[in-house]
Amino acid sequence: MAEKRKNKFLKFSRDDESGYFGLGRMIDFSDGVTRIALFLTAISAIVATVFKTMQGETSDVSAYFGLNVAVQFFFVFLLAQELDPDRKLGGIIGGGISLIIAFTLGMGNVLTLLWLVFIMRLISQTSGCRHKAGDNAILIIISYFLGKDGLWLYPTLTGVAYVLESQLKGGYYRSLYIGGLAFAVTAMANIRHTPVVISSIYLYLMAITFILFLPAISMAAITKFKGEKNNIPINPRRLQVAQGLFLVFNFLLAWFHGDEVALDMTPAWAAAMGVGIYLLSLAIQKAIFDKKEKE
Secondary structure, eight states: OOOOOOOGGGTTOTTOSOSSOOSOOOOOTTSHHHHHHHHHHHHHHHHHHHHHHHTTOOHHHHHHHHHHHHHHHHHHHHHHHHHSTTOOHHHHHHHHHHHHHHHHTOOOOTHHHHHHHHHHHHHHOTTSSOOOHHHHHHHHHHHHHHHHTTOTHHHHHHHHHHHHHHHSTTOOTTHHHHHHHHHHHHHTOOOOOSOOOOOHHHHHHHHHHHHHHHHHHHHGGGOOOBOTTTOOBOOHHHHHHHHHHHHHHHHHHHHHHOHHHHHHHHHHHHHHHHHHHHHHHHHHHHHHHHHHHHO
């Protein structure tokens, strides 16, 4: 019997190990929560544009602000899925908190959210695949431009994440080489000589984030989430390490770079707050339900 021929058009299927990107995750448009998030993303753009227009800004400035708010809302939703992959509603709550912060404190650099999403996926492997050349290029390029802007800690922490990833269970030994490249990017970074100042409002937000997010780290120990590409349960320890790094990286960046980067980090804190608030609401609902059952 002749050997069955393979379909060449299946070469780039989701389960294939080839390709240049491994950390990408699909957006499930059939999922109700995701559809709500996309709808709210569009609504947030309109609301933010109208908000700026009412403040007397020009149409182009208002539209640009609205676009950035919408992108921020969606990235907060994506980041919350990395912080708590088993539940999605926390991302909606976090997106709402990020809107309040944007309207009161202002907008930061949304590029930092993309960096955080990839760092989280690098460690937790929620995509069901290790990082590949395209993912590495994205992280190194983002780190390079942020470093050239005087934010030298970004490439440094990128290198730390790669080195740590190589030492975790299922880690990739070549992560050490990419980590070395990230540290080399740090050597090319510019250093700002202006005094670093961090306002008390950001310290309060960091404290609230830490308190609300702690239960998520405990819940990660019993995660049932499966990697999207291999359909294999992710390693709970890797997820907990990713969550711990999220807190450490966020707070270090704000502390060493001051108010500017603290503002950039506020949407990430909003994502963590949203995850924590949703878990708290689930715990309260369970306590009420158990109390009613005992009565």
